[in-house]
Structure formats: C-alpha cells, structure tokens
Amino acid sequence: QVQLVQSGTEVAKPGASVKVSCKASGNTFSGYYIHWVRQAPGQGLEWMGRISPDSGDTHPAQYFQDRVTLTRDTSIHTAYLEVRSLRFDDTALYFCARDQGANNFDLWGQGTLVTVSS
Amino acid sequence: SYGPTQASSVSAAPGRTATITCEGNNIGTKVVNWYQHKSGQAPVLVIYDDSERPSGIPERFSGSNSANTATLTISRVEAGDEADYYCQVSYTRGDLVIFGGGTKLVVL
Numbered sequence: 001q002v003q004l005v006q007s008g009t010e011v012a013k014p015g016a017s018v019k020v021s022c023k024a025s026g027n028t029f030s031g032y033y034i035h036w037v038r039q040a041p042g043q044g045l046e047w048m049g050r051i052s053p054d055s056g057d058t059h060p061a062q063y064f065q066d067r068v069t070l071t072r073d074t075s076i077h078t079a080y081l082e083v084r085s086l087r088f089d090d091t092a093l094y095f096c097a098r099d100q101g102a103n104n105f106d107l108w109g110q111g112t113l114v115t116v117s118s
Numbered sequence: 119s120y121g122p123t124q125a126s127s128v129s130a131a132p133g134r135t136a137t138i139t140c141e142g143n144n145i146g147t148k149v150v151n152w153y154q155h156k157s158g159q160a161p162v163l164v165i166y167d168d169s170e171r172p173s174g175i176p177e178r179f180s181g182s183n184s185a186n187t188a189t190l191t192i193s194r195v196e197a198g199d200e201a202d203y204y205c206q207v208s209y210t211r212g213d214l215v216i217f218g219g220g221t222k223l224v225v226l
Contacts, residue, residue: 045204047214062212062213103149103214104208110160
C-alpha cells in the first residue's frame with residue numbers, strides 16, 4: 001500500500017530543535033518531490049518547503065529558510081524536516097506530502113504533532 | 119497575509135450546491151488546487167490544475183478558474199462534505215506554494 005508514515009509526537013522547549021521524519025512505502029519516493037506543510041492550532045495550512053528525494057535539492061519557504069533544514073535518506077526512503085530555534089508559535093501539526101506534479105499533493109502523511117512548551 | 123483570499127465560512131443545506139471562492143489578482147493565470155481538510159486528518163486533494171478531479175473524488179466536486187477568482191463547486195452537498203476547504207496556488211519562483219486562508223463549509 002502506497003503511503004507516507006511520519007514519526008510520532010514531539011515535545012520540545014523553546015530554543016531547541018526538532019526533527020520529523022516521513023517514510024515512503026512502495027514506489028512513492030523516487031521521482032516525486034516531498035513537501036512539508038504545517039497547521040498551527042486554529043490556523044490554516046502553511047507551506048514550509050520541498051525537497052527532491054532524487055537530487056536532494058531543497059526549496060524552503062522564505063519565512064522558514066533561516067530555521068528549517070530539509071534532508072532525505074534515499075537508502076530508507078525517508079525525508080526529514082528539522083526546525084531549529086523553536087518558538088511557542090511553532091506548535092503545530094506538521095505534514096509531509098507527495099507532489100504528483102506541478103505542486104499538487106495527492107498523498108499525505110498522517111501528521112506529526114509538535115508542541116513547544118517550557 | 120499575501121495569499122489568496124477565501125471567505126471564512128460558507129453554508130449549504132443537504133442536496134443544494136455550495137460555492138467556495140478563492141480570490142487573488144490575476145489568479146486565473148495561475149494553477150489552483152483545492153483540498154478538503156477535516157480536523158485531525160490529513161488533507162485530501164479534491165481538485166487539481168484548476169478543474170481536474172483525482173480518481174476517487176465524486177463528480178459532485180468541480181473547479182474553475184478565471185480572471186481574479188477560482189471557484190470550487192460542490193453539488194448535491196452531503197453531511198460528509200462538512201470540512202475546511204483550502205485553495206492552493208502554485209508559483210515557479212519565490213514561495214512555490216501559497217494556501218488561501220481556508221473556508222469552513224457548514225452543512226445545515
């Protein structure tokens with residue numbers, strides 16, 4: 001079954017870092033960009049960036065480019081999102097999503113809740 | 119916010135038609151996608167490339183995009199359609215993806 005499976009809930013302190021993983025099963029990794037999207041409580045969807053699993057090229061959103069690192073490990077079909085210098089307003093549900101072409105997302109991970117709390 | 123504009127909520131009775139709009143300057147020259155998002159679940163792509171429907175999405179969902187408005191139309195609304203709907207615009211440089219603020223569809 002084709003799916004994206006994300007890592008579990010994270011709780012982190014302000015100023016710390018968190019790394020979320022997104023593992024692809026089936027033929028869902030090579031050839032498709034992986035994007036990251038988050039939703040803070042009571043807010044809408046917010047795009048964070050994308051990575052090419054094949055080349056490793058990344059394109060972070062301008063708002064996040066100083067605090068976010070996108071990486072991947074092709075050997076285990078997994079993409080990673082690292083957010084540094086966490087703030088309280090980084091508390092959100094983080095999703096990875098597969099780009100089926102032209103920046104539309106036909107397959108999503110189940111979401112990872114990141115809570116920033118002192 | 120510099121993204122496309124959506125109304126905060128829209129309501130429709132079962133069996134009627136719901137129209138959800140996404141407004142932006144010359145949005146008709148961009149590619150627009152639509153997602154259905156229910157709380158606690160992953161979003162679901164319901165329309166891509168302005169008007170294409172992914173496999174498994176009912177024909178009741180349709181999309182259009184012209185001038186300054188993209189539109190998602192849901193015909194014969196059902197209780198299960200109640201969700202937040204987000205438009206998403208694609209760009210080729212800068213921020214590649216920008217979401218609208220989302221519209222909550224309330225089924226009366």
